Amino acid sequence: MSKTYRIALLPGDGIGPEITAVTVQVLQAVGIRCDLNFEFSTGLIGGIAIDETGSPLPEVTLDLCRSSDAVLLAAIGGYKWDNLPRSQRPETGLLGLRAGLQLFANLRPAQILPQLVDASSLKREVVEGVDMMVVRELTGGVYFGMPKGIFKTETGEQRGVNTMAYTDAEIDRIARVALEIASKRGNRLCSVDKANVLDVSQLWRDRVAALASEYPDVELSHLYVDNAAMQLVRAPKQFDTIVTGNLFGDILSDIAAMLTGSIGMLPSASLGASGPGVFEPVHGSAPDIAGQDKANPLAMVLSAAMMLRYGLDERDAADRLERAVTAVLDRGERTGDIMAEGKTLLGCKAMGESLLARLEDTS
Ligand code: ATP
Ligand code: MG
Numbered sequence: 256m257s258k259t260y261r262i263a264l265l266p267g268d269g270i271g272p273e274i275t276a277v278t279v280q281v282l283q284a285v286g287i288r289c290d291l292n293f294e295f296s297t298g299l300i301g302g303i304a305i306d307e308t309g310s311p312l313p314e315v316t317l318d319l320c321r322s323s324d325a326v327l328l329a330a331i332g333g334y335k336w337d338n339l340p341r342s343q344r345p346e347t348g349l350l351g352l353r354a355g356l357q358l359f360a361n362l363r364p365a366q367i368l369p370q371l372v373d374a375s376s377l378k379r380e381v382v383e384g385v386d387m388m389v390v391r392e393l394t395g396g397v398y399f400g401m402p403k404g405i406f407k408t409e410t411g412e413q414r415g416v417n418t419m420a421y422t423d424a425e426i427d428r429i430a431r432v433a434l435e436i437a438s439k440r441g442n443r444l445c446s447v448d449k450a451n452v453l454d455v456s457q458l459w460r461d462r463v464a465a466l467a468s469e470y471p472d473v474e475l476s477h478l479y480v481d482n483a484a485m486q487l488v489r490a491p492k493q494f495d496t497i498v499t500g501n502l503f504g505d506i507l508s509d510i511a512a513m514l515t516g517s518i519g520m521l522p523s524a525s526l527g528a529s530g531p532g533v534f535e536p537v538h539g540s541a542p543d544i545a546g547q548d549k550a551n552p553l554a555m556v557l558s559a560a561m562m563l564r565y566g567l568d569e570r571d572a573a574d575r576l577e578r579a580v581t582a583v584l585d586r587g588e589r590t591g592d593i594m595a596e597g598k599t600l601l602g603c604k605a606m607g608e609s610l611l612a613r614l615e616d617t618s
Pocket of ligand 2: 538539
């Protein structure tokens with residue numbers, strides 16, 4: 256009996272539709288080999304949703320996502336909508352989706368694939384073998400803490416305020432996600448905070464430590480965020496799983512991403528307590544190359560692998576997808592963003608076809 260999963264597909268803007276087409280084909284091929292049946296339904300989000308419905312996240316799209324087992328999102332935004340007021344931009348659709356699905360945990364792996372070591376901006380000795388996961392809290396912290404706003408003081412000055420706040424429950428749930436992930440990876444968790452200055456960080460540190468005692472196999476360490484930023488660039492191999500709050504995670508996950516040197520390769524996952532997760536590449540809609548069959552579909556394909564692994568718990572299928580990506584790179588096949596001397600340049604579609612052929616080889 257094959258298992259059926261309902262997948263909400265949100266191709267969005269720019270290169271989104273091209274990389275989505277490849278990802279769907281590849282998922283279907285993996286499904287056949289692993290006895291999984293994917294029912295895809297497509298929804299509008301971002302700029303295209305604004306054009307067609309007036310809203311970056313139409314209610315029907317959110318309903319579709321809520322009733323699905325997982326959401327695969329490609330990319331949103333583009334020059335065309337850049338002049339809209341901030342509250343009406345395509346990107347607000349993504350914020351609405353995160354809020355609507357209560358996605359509090361953002362997972363961003365940064366792995367240096369041996370085939371792409373030279374794509375990194377750092378030295379080979381520094382980056383070779385890097386394989387880490389950054390777990391960022393996504394719905395709390397200084398982004399949402401109260402009070403927030405620009406206020407007038409008694410003396411008539413303006414005062415901008417945001418508040419970094421976490422409750423123990425908010426810390427516990429992200430810590431648990433991170434501990435679970437660490438226990439499935441290298442059994443090392445580094446919690447990043449600013450406990451030497453911030454009270455909220457002291458609570459963070461205490462709660463993470465308390466929960467970690469339930470995971471005796473996971474070795475827990477703590478770093479201040481400034482030191483963590485330095486260590487990420489100086490000696491990134493020391494990290495396995497990192498857990499941190501919303502603002503620190505925003506910054507550290509971008510540093511970790513740039514170690515790999517190729518935005519077209521980076522997947523991400525956002526998970527909630529229950530309900531579907533959202534799986535999407537880290538890169539944007541790349542309007543400069545949209546519609547030219549130049550996009551690298553691998554970040555989205557790897558996001559689909561994260562969907563299989565962390566969203567649907569189909570590890571065998573996830574492994575197969577990741578092996579197909581590695582096999583393509585082993586053959587020297589590259590899209591423009593990761594092209595190097597002596598390699599073969601492929602377009603988005605051809606990359607998809609090669610992935611399908613590699614899935615054939617390994618079945
Ligand atoms: P956003 O604000 O949506 O994150 P951005 O301005 O940060 O967008 P991206 O859309 O991620 O930028 O693109 C940055 C650069 O990387 C562009 O030159 C783009 O063409 C390139 N790029 C991004 N994604 C890919 C991809 N999948 N394949 C090839 N090139 C890409
Ligand atoms: Mg960006």
